[in-house]
Amino acid sequence: MFDTHAHYNNDRYDGEYEGGVAAMLDYVYANGVTHIINVGWDIASSILAAEQAKKYPGRMYAAAGMHPSDAQKVHRFDTSLAALDDLLARRDELGIVALGEIGLDYHYEDTDRIKQRIMFRKQMELARKHGVPVIIHDRDAHADSLEMIREFPNVTCVLHSFSGSAEMAKEAVALGSYISFSGTVSFKNAPKVRAAAAVVPKDRLLMETDCPFLAPHPHRGELNHSGLMRFTLEALAAARGEEAEETERITTENAMRFFGISL
Template sequence: MQLIDTHAHLDFPRFKKDRVKVIKRAEEDGVKYIINVGADLASSHRSLRLSQEYDHIFATVGIHPHDADQVDGRALKVLKDLAKADKVVAIGEIGLDYYYDNSPRDVQKEAFKRQLELAHKLKLPVVIHSREADEDTLEILKEMEVGELGGVMHCFAGHLEMARECLSLNMYLAFGGVITFKNADKTREVVREIPLDRILIETDSPYLTPHPYRGKRNEPSYVRFVAEKIAELKDKSMEEITRITTANAINAFNLSL
């Protein structure tokens, strides 16, 4: 297998004690490449450093909606400078989160738009976080002409109509451990219905650990359980799922491998 985990946070503190072992274990389990995703300025710096330490790890830089109040002129300049590095392949994760509402919604929207503007300037795809904010997310993606950028709807959990709208905007849909949960029928329906050539796999490590390890810390080696579930839902072989989702990731992030 040559899988690509398209969304991990290996720079987070939960990997501090055994990060090297986690990365090695992923390689041994067939994870050929990992995209480590920035969530604020500090983690964007760490993500870039990690990508520079490992040939098979790429980075994204961006500020999560939880920290939308950090997105000012200075922060955007820092992100712009970080994004000039060869191993940075996207702006993200950015978007809206109305579940926690850690930042006021108007602040989230403005931060989202400003980072999409940055992505346009840099001609980079985007990694989108959208939780309980489908309507506003779609409105902003259309307003900001995200179709010209392309990118990924991270940990997609929307309904089928939302999925089709995102596909029309040149976005890939990424699925993680949630599709193995008992209460994820809606998400599994989306996986069944959308074209395989628009699907990515991810872990969101250290979060959302798939069955049979749910409740434990997630890590990139577990992305194979996501691939296996998609193979089951699509009635395809694991080899075909591996081949197609890897090709999709290469296309989505314009990876130079």
């Protein structure tokens, strides 16, 4: 299984797992996980993601970017964007294969939507400049996220931990995007996510954990990790009416293509 969105740079692993993050990664690689994209949410976590990826050549890659909740707190846009530009310029040496996670998060009242949109657009411009795929975080901002994707027709995007409707999934696919499903597809109260999973074409489907968050049913609320992704795989396959082996095969093939990784 290819986990296209994980945060092993989150310090919860060192605090909550015996042996820390290294022991956790040994465990998940021994339990059916072939590849992991380790995702940053600001400059420091992106650098850490790349440092961790270096230790697992051919099995872990990094994504560098500024998450909307963090991006809106940045005081010096130019400095942060220059740092990101530099990371992307050195991406082959650093094992960085995507820009992310970036996007829009309108969930909380105190969000600065204008600042979020500026940072999203500036980072999309960097993706276009470097020719790298983009991992999009979209929470309660579906229309504005689609609009941004539409503005950059030459940038390939994935909507990560998809939470939109089947209609939105179809619209994003029509714009050339991939759709990635996390443990939420297994949640009892998420029929909308399963309805969306059912309409994504075979060649646009990806799978992820978003760990340490969003552990799938029946582990909801626990510390999530890539080894639990088989529960997501089973729920995703069931929602699509596919055999789990088929869903596993296509999500891995698609991830290889999306991130430009060859076997």
